[in-house]
Amino acid sequence: MQQLPFPRFLRQVLLADAAAGAxxxxxxxxxxxxxxxxxxxxxxxxxxxxxLLLPVAAFVAWTGTRPFLPVRLVWCVIAVNLLWVADSAALLLSGHLAPTMWGQALVIVQAAAVALFAELEYLGLRRARRSRTEQQGQQRFA
Structure with a gap:
């Protein structure tokens, strides 16, 4: 499993995601x-x-507390978040349920928050990879 130094930003996003889920x-x-x-x-x-949220939140928190960045696990967190967003949209669009205005608002707001976490986790992962590539490049020329 590919591991990178764990950037502070990504660690904080993962822990915030876990806290929000719980x-x-x-x-x-x-x-x-x-x-x-x-x-x-x-x-x-x-x-x-x-x-469902409780064990997912525990997994995300566990991922965010590893000493090194477990890249595949972060990709799993991103995938689960995107699946949650898709399921939230499906819940509203399927017509099987008739949530009230408050129910619709809750589903939309929480899906938007989860989508934001997925985006921030992706950006954090990209930033970590870029940082590692830059460090490797500097070591070659040192």
Whole structure:
């Protein structure tokens, strides 16, 4: 597995992503029954989303705390985030559910936040690779 020095920016983005996922999961899990009528989304869906978010958040946090940058794991985090965004769009566009205005807003806002995390993680990964390439180039000429 390719490993790079772990840039601070990418580490912070991964840890923020993990924290946001956990913070989203906790109220969904604790108050699914109360949130369901407000959001127009089934309580079982809210609980399932929360139960999926918790291990994903733990994995993202674990990835963000490695001593070296595990490139493949970061790509997995990006892929899972993009899948979450696609699933959020599918939930709204499928017509199988009829979320309220608040439910639609929640799905859209959280999908936008997850898309932003994916973009920032991609930029951080690109920056880390560029930094490594520059360091290798400087070592050749030193």
């Amino acid at each position: 913070l989203m999961a906790l109220p969904l899990l604790a108050a699914a029954d109360a949130l369901s009528p407000l959001l127009g989304l089934p309580a079982v869906l809210l609980r399932a989303a929360a139960l």
